[in-house]
Amino acid sequence: MIKPEAVAAGNMGKILDMIINGGFKVIALKYTRLSRQEAGSFYEVHKERPFYGELVDYMASGPIVVAILEKDNAMEDFRKLIGATDPAQAAEGTIRKNFAESKAKNAVHGSDSDENAALEGDFFFSGRERF
Ligand code: ADP
Ligand code: MG
Secondary structure, eight states: OBOHHHHHTTOHHHHHHHHHHTTOEEEEEEEEOOOHHHHHHHTGGGTTSTTHHHHHHHHTSSOEEEEEEEOTTHHHHHHHHHOOSSTTTSOTTSHHHHHOOSSSSOSBOOOSSHHHHHHHHHHHOOGGGOO
């Protein structure tokens, strides 16, 4: 996902370009907005963390871009491309280093396992939206 502040700042094209140039194939792509309820359920795993309410409000605050990406070793390679959660810790040349505003508003989301990638893909896309 390209998160609301990165879309609002006009960075969706540059971020998609880095993803495609990084060797990822776009299987599905959508411009959409989460309700608070949907954002809450997407981030259910973080329910007990102190920033959960802030995260849900933020993720529902504006339109986002969501995608399913394919590549050998996709999950790990995508985490490498986006960089650390906190942009202050993110390596040079990563998406978060280039575009994140803060640890909370950090430009992009990446799945943390192949299993969660499949669940998150099913959250946003039907079969006929995948290529
Ligand atoms: P990642 O997105 O790198 O997998 P996490 O899964 O730990 O990171 O956290 C999910 C999201 O919650 C982060 O991308 C960020 O938007 C937000 N977040 C994480 N830690 C904090 C924090 N300490 N304060 C505010 N927001 C946070
Ligand atoms: Mg995570």
